[in-house]
Amino acid sequence: MDKRSIVFVLVVGAVFVGLNFYFSRQQDERNRALLQENKAKQERLATERKAQVEKKKLPLSEFPITPILVEEESVAWGIDVEGNTLTLAWADPLPEVVSIGGKEQKLLSKEPVAHGPVLYGPQNFTALDIASLPDEGKFDTYLLTLPREEKPELFVGEIDNGEFSLLLGAPKENGFVLSKANDVWLPVGFYEAKSQVLVPLQDLPLFPPTRTSTSFAPELVEVDGDQKFYVLKTPYQQLVFTNVGGALAEINLPLESETHPKSVVKEIAFDKEIVEQSPANARFPARPYHTPDSDEVHPEGQLGGFYPLLRRGIWNKKTVKISPQYYALNIVSEYPEMAELVYQVKEFTDEKIVFSTTQPHRKITKTYTVGKATKEAPYTLNLDLQIDGDSRGLWLTSGVPEVEIMSNRSSPQIQYRQSRKGKGEVEKLSLPKPKEVVSVSSVYPDWVVNSNGYLGMILDPLSEISAGYRAASILGTRVPTRLSVLDPKHDPYPASKYPGYQTLLPIPSKGGTYSFRVYGGPFEEKTLKTVDKIFSDKKTGYNPDYVACRTFYGWFSFISKPFARLLFLVMSFFHSITHSWGLSIILLTVSLRLLLYPLNAWSIKSTRRMQKLSPQIQAIQQKHKKDPKKGQMEIMALYKEKKVNPFTGCIPIVIQIPFLIAMFDLLKSSFQLRGAVFIPGWINDLTSPDVLFQWNTPIFFFGTQFHLLPILLGGVMFLQQRISSPAPTDPSKMTDQQRQQKAMGSIMTIVFAVMFYNFPSGLNIYWLSSMLLGIFQTWITGRYLDKAGSKQKVVVLEKGKKVAAKGR
Incomplete structure (x- = not known):
């Protein structure tokens, strides 16, 4: 290797070593900060969980627990389910007949296993009523363990979007998970303590027949009948508000055209294909709507011409409507009905819409403004949120951005900006796993970004709010992308392949008035700099620095x-x-x-010099056919003599x-x-x-x-x-x-x-x-x-x- 090659390799090596050292040091600092955040987070979560369990815990007397008698001797505990008795196998073999509440019941389970579920019932038994909870929503549940010689033990749990979890504690015994509706306790499933798994009773082999009780129905609000939509237009956005949640159901960005010269969003192939293949999903707005200048309802929106920034649901043979909890700028809590509150429209003009709702313990007023109120800044709107009363546990949502395909895959991104030592730093958050909600509790974000790569939402709290934010992963089947309507026969973009992501900002528990600036549009450098310039204040040095949300993606970014x-x-x-x-x-x-x-x-x-040496190299190889190692050494000596490096071509x-x-x-x-x-x-x-x-x-x-x-x-x-x-x-x-x-x-x-x-x-x-x-x-x-x-x-x-x- 000649001197020039050696110098080059050393310089390149030094650069990469320096870069690696610099980024490793930064990563170490981040890791230390993250460990402290996680520690504080775990402590806070543990405290909150204990308080939540104490609040929800019920006395055992509330549950239909009954002793099981054999020859007038108590042998086990059972759970009465409308005349039938659920219990755990306490002996082998089990008695064929037992006495429960003064009445005889026969063994209905076949081939029960030790500590497994067993059912006793009357002679005229037909089927066991069970609770079947929907996959969507959060429901309180209770786990009852049935030890033979001790009293039953109660654990508080919940089923959140189809997933069961215990809020506190880990039972040593098997048991049954129960849920209550219409004053009736019904079993949800059998809980195996060793594997910590909830198994629906209907999925158990050889278990007696079950049926989903028609009397058991979770109270979910059907909002479509009363839901109305209101449209505000700017040169950059078509904002579609709804009275359900007083939220933004759609943010549609006009495509660059003679009609919308200020727009920077260009039409792409997907926009054209959806108009051609599924016109019902290319209407903007998607459903009938009201405007400030008319009392009449507009039956349908414009065909094409817009890009939907948020996922809006799909309309075809398998219509899927987006739940209000996934709307943008909705107020949500752990109770699903919070997101579905119906608001009244108090004021509706070209640049303003006001929503209000009243509950027994709070009143919420949401005022949205555009145009002059936002200094004509592109793709921005303001939200003034006033809460009179209790506002504990409330969060403001970002909505779920639509999918953008980059190199045959989507690239969603969640970021937040925070100020450290007078400087703003933008941090990325690892995307939550399916159905996971990630809480970042130890930071006060300047703003939070939820993007699909090229476009997205920026939630910027202009008032002081509580620390932290949340990021949630949502199954793609619940918030289907518009791409899922393309070519339904071959389904190249199945909804399940593209989960949605939503960020949430906490609302202070004391109530009050809070202001938020919202940017919903393209992450185009010139546009973002324009917005930063409009809202910057030279006197105070304030700069929103939205342009910092532009991120370079990739493993080696x-x-x-x-x-x-x-x-x-x-x-x-x-x-x-x-x-x-x-x-x-x-x-x-x-x-x-x-x-x-x-x-x-x-x-x-160098390569040409190598080619000229080819006859000599071939001669050396021919000469040392039986000793390739010696031949290789002679070839390397030839390279050195002729000052040739075989690696310079790379x-x-x-x-x-x-x-x-x-x-x-x-x-x-x-x-x-x-x-x-x-x-x-x-x-x-x-x-x-x-x-x-x-x-x-x-x-x-x-x-x-x-x-x-x-x-x-x-x-x-x-x-x-x-x-x-x-x-x-x-x-x-x-x-x-x-x-x-x-x-x-x-x-x-x-x-x-x-x-x-x-x-x-x-x-x-x-x-x-x-x-x-x-x-x-x-x-x-x-x-x-x-x-x-x-x-x-x-x-x-x-x-x-x-x-x-x-x-x-």
């Missing part, structure tokens, strides 16, 4: 981020000249190639990898490139794969679209490999290294073509342009070296003649 920023800066410069992001990517590639020209030229020259590729990753992250993070057209009809969106043509029936790997750019990229890579490393046509004359290079080149061509097939067209254009420029440089440099070599041979020949002449 901590390294690629500075490269991505540099690339975007250069691209923006070229875009100001060409007004085409596609051309800007090509010109950026040219710039990088010019920057790396000396290094690439050096690498090409250096240009290694140098370009950070830029390639940065471009990938840039395309997933820059809203300006979303929907940017390069070649109409082929490359319609630089952040999505190119589409030359498409068909209806999916084909393995290809799906329903043919992407040409990755195929061209594979062909160009194959061509570059053949040009940069030419090998003899006769395989027997190849060196081992040439065989390896040929095989590796063929493999990498296929790998890159497959890997890039679903990558954004902008990334394919960047890498394809880079490969073509690399081929051009290899050809130019090769011609130069060939000419220089020819001249050198002529000079040598002439000198030889002179020497020969002198010799005569």
